[in-house]
Amino acid sequence: MAKVLPTIHLQTTCSMKCLPSFSMLPSTLHLEKKPPLFYHRNRSFQRFSTRSFEMESDGKLSDVGREEAELMVDASSDSSSHVDDEYPSGEFVYKENDIWKDLVVKSRMLIAWPWQRVKKGSVLTMKIRGEISDQLKSRFSSGLSLPQICENFIKAAYDPRISGIYLHIEPLSCGWGKVEEIYRHVVDFKKSGKFIVGYVPVCGEKEYYIGSVCEELYAPPSAYFQLYGLTVQASFLGGVLEKIGIEPQVQRIGKYKSAGDQLTRKSISDENREMLTALLDNIYGNWVEKISLAKGKKKEDIVSFINEGVYEINRLKEDGWITDIKYDDEVVSLLKQRLDIPSDKKLPTVDYRKYSRVKKWTLGLTGYRNQIVIIRASGSISRVRGAFSTSNSGIVAEQFIEKIRTVRDSKKYKAVVIRIDSPGGDALASDLMWREIKLLAASKPVIASMADVAASGGYYMAMAAQTIVAENLTLTGSIGVVTGKFNLGNLYEKIGFNKEIISRGRYAELTAAEQRPFRDDEAELFAKSAQNAYRGFRDKAASSRSMTIDKMEEVAQGRVWTGNDAASRGLVDAVGGLSRAVAIAKQKANLPMDEEVTLVELSRPSTSLPELLGGLGGSIAEADKAIRELLEVMASSSGIQARMDGIMMEQLGGSYTNIIFTVIKDYLSSL
Numbered sequence: 001m002a003k004v005l006p007t008i009h010l011q012t013t014c015s016m017k018c019l020p021s022f023s024m025l026p027s028t029l030h031l032e033k034k035p036p037l038f039y040h041r042n043r044s045f046q047r048f049s050t051r052s053f054e055m056e057s058d059g060k061l062s063d064v065g066r067e068e069a070e071l072m073v074d075a076s077s078d079s080s081s082h083v084d085d086e087y088p089s090g091e092f093v094y095k096e097n098d099i100w101k102d103l104v105v106k107s108r109m110l111i112a113w114p115w116q117r118v119k120k121g122s123v124l125t126m127k128i129r130g131e132i133s134d135q136l137k138s139r140f141s142s143g144l145s146l147p148q149i150c151e152n153f154i155k156a157a158y159d160p161r162i163s164g165i166y167l168h169i170e171p172l173s174c175g176w177g178k179v180e181e182i183y184r185h186v187v188d189f190k191k192s193g194k195f196i197v198g199y200v201p202v203c204g205e206k207e208y209y210i211g212s213v214c215e216e217l218y219a220p221p222s223a224y225f226q227l228y229g230l231t232v233q234a235s236f237l238g239g240v241l242e243k244i245g246i247e248p249q250v251q252r253i254g255k256y257k258s259a260g261d262q263l264t265r266k267s268i269s270d271e272n273r274e275m276l277t278a279l280l281d282n283i284y285g286n287w288v289e290k291i292s293l294a295k296g297k298k299k300e301d302i303v304s305f306i307n308e309g310v311y312e313i314n315r316l317k318e319d320g321w322i323t324d325i326k327y328d329d330e331v332v333s334l335l336k337q338r339l340d341i342p343s344d345k346k347l348p349t350v351d352y353r354k355y356s357r358v359k360k361w362t363l364g365l366t367g368y369r370n371q372i373v374i375i376r377a378s379g380s381i382s383r384v385r386g387a388f389s390t391s392n393s394g395i396v397a398e399q400f401i402e403k404i405r406t407v408r409d410s411k412k413y414k415a416v417v418i419r420i421d422s423p424g425g426d427a428l429a430s431d432l433m434w435r436e437i438k439l440l441a442a443s444k445p446v447i448a449s450m451a452d453v454a455a456s457g458g459y460y461m462a463m464a465a466q467t468i469v470a471e472n473l474t475l476t477g478s479i480g481v482v483t484g485k486f487n488l489g490n491l492y493e494k495i496g497f498n499k500e501i502i503s504r505g506r507y508a509e510l511t512a513a514e515q516r517p518f519r520d521d522e523a524e525l526f527a528k529s530a531q532n533a534y535r536g537f538r539d540k541a542a543s544s545r546s547m548t549i550d551k552m553e554e555v556a557q558g559r560v561w562t563g564n565d566a567a568s569r570g571l572v573d574a575v576g577g578l579s580r581a582v583a584i585a586k587q588k589a590n591l592p593m594d595e596e597v598t599l600v601e602l603s604r605p606s607t608s609l610p611e612l613l614g615g616l617g618g619s620i621a622e623a624d625k626a627i628r629e630l631l632e633v634m635a636s637s638s639g640i641q642a643r644m645d646g647i648m649m650e651q652l653g654g655s656y657t658n659i660i661f662t663v664i665k666d667y668l669s670s671l
Contacts, residue, residue, distance in 0.1 A: 087574045090583030092188035108362045116358050118161045119348045126352040129170035132178050134378045134421040134451045146178050148356045153185040157192035158363050164195035169207045175452025176473035179206050181577045186213050212294040216323040218331050229306050230284050232276045238266040245490030253534040254480025257558030282562040368598045372585050373413040375403055375602050381425025381457045397429035403602050404436040415445040415585035424457025437464035445588030449581035450474040463544035469581040470563030470572045479541055480558020481534040487517045
């Protein structure tokens with residue numbers, strides 16, 4: 001079913017599989033602020049199969065001056081110093097409706113379905129918190145959808161029934177790419193002249209990043225503010241595994257590929273420290289720069305404030321970090337005064353979910369002659385759907401390829417935008433999708449748009465497109481290989497377990513014999529296989545990006561880059577969000593840049609029973625989902641992976657994590 005739409009936390013996890021038994025060991029790497037006690041931190045666990053491509057991982061301005069600064073921020077967020085002029089910016093331009101279109105819109109509002117009607121003068125209330133999916137959500141699905149959040153901002157800008165937005169911002173579990181996209185839409189909405197007021201009861205760097213560009217930002221007297229900076233944390237299991245008799249045997253191809261380090265080392269490598277420091281510096285530097293522009297402060301004043309460790313709400317108000325200190329009901333009272341609503345009357349509001357049901361057709365924001373299709377690819381990559389998976393379980397190559405072929409055979413779509421939010425997965429699946437995207441790109445313009453992460457298998461897909469657009473802080477690249485298995489011989493000896501294998505074929509026991517280390521000839525074959533897999537990935541990337549092998553080797557080797565750094569090194573063409581990708585698609589399709597186009601989402605997820613229960617608030621759904629995801633990991637195949645372990649899998653929640661760590665804790669305590 002097609003739907004028409006309008007135009008780091010960095011966590012590393014891995015597990016190794018020893019056939020036929022299954023073992024999982026966690027290793028986490030965080031790129032985030034130091035977690036306060038009141039935060040709920042979602043962690044995730046990803047499978048690391050026998051061979052994988054992986055990554056580890058204050059002066060104040062006047063109101064006019066502040067608005068000018070925010071426009072500067074908007075311009076900077078959609079452009080790259082490396083490719084300023086070659087591609088259109090895709091910057092949002094608000095256009096007032098003429099008399100005729102205004103009449104059409106009002107007429108359509110009169111005939112809209114009851115559940116799509118909104119009271120005139122309403123305030124759109126949106127609460128953004130927790131995980132935010134890059135996929136469309138059905139009516140009964142739990143959680144938030146970035147496409148629908150962005151669509152609501154655009155609809156509200158043009159909807160004469162909406163007077164403004166009241167935005168509740170609470171702790172976010174998404175990556176910086178999605179934060180950038182929401183930030184951009186807040187700035188775009190303000191061009192309509194309507195107000196947008198933010199409220200932050202709990203606020204860290206990501207939450208303040210969005211709140212800083214709201215027209216006003218309020219916090220309650222007891223609000224938790226944790227603007228203390230960002231940290232990188234890398235954990236190592238080498239010492240633990242040594243004590244319990246487990247020997248990881250890892251072949252690492254690419255000096256920055258550090259997934260194996262977490263299993264074999266007891267401390268961080270120089271290369272991993274270099275890579276993580278660069279990522280941290282990029283994110284921290286971007287945060288300081290954007291906040292300084294949004295709040296009209298000098299960068300050195302921002303850094304000084306962070307280094308003071310300020311947590312008092314009064315100080316935040318005095319220094320201009322927030323507008324005022326007020327409870328939610330007091331902010332609502334202010335909004336009533338702004339809208340001339342009597343204090344004894346209720347503020348007319350419409351929430352995120354109800355407003356998501358308002359059709360763009362009603363507001364005259366669709367129905368344009370030329371169409372550009374958006375194909376979304378979010379989550380871990382697999383070749384076929386697993387026995388325990390649902391329609392929303394990551395990227396399934398079989399289904400993705402069907403969509404690609406449908407679009408290729410259709411003459412109604414002028415261009416294609418493939419929206420990628422994936423750390424990768426099955427290497428074969430990634431290659432099959434790469435081939436289909438290349439064939440599609442031979443018939444019509446194809447633009448890749450990266451969200452939080454498009455690395456390893458995610459980058460594999462993107463490099464088949466004619467043009468790649470990434471957010472400034474998208475995590476991408478990770479062109480490298482890590483292969484390995486566990487030698488459990490010492491552990492088996494400690495617990496009195498024995499395993500005998502009868503085999504035929506010189507290398508039959510290559511991955512099956514976890515009770516012993518590799519023989520010399522097996523280790524040589526394993527290493528050669530890894531080198532071959534890496535060369536295939538690297539050479540295909542070099543060809544796709546029109547680089548020499550030597551030039552690609554400089555930026556490959558498993559290194560992860562932010563979108564901005566990737567652009568300066570030729571891995572990405574332009575920096576910006578989905579709107580810039582659409583603008584480039586129009587350019588490539590030879591469509592007038594000032595002509596509106598209809599964006600068509602090729603499909604939307606169906607509603608599963610767990611999602612339905614979750615949408616109704618049933619806690620049973622969360623447990624069901626956690627168990628299902630765990631079974632999916634355990635049942636997945638052990639083929640070659642093109643995966644960037646280390647990026648939080650956003651569809652997996654805390655319940656899943658708790659199950660994983662409970663299993664590990666019970667296992668280790670039994671030794």
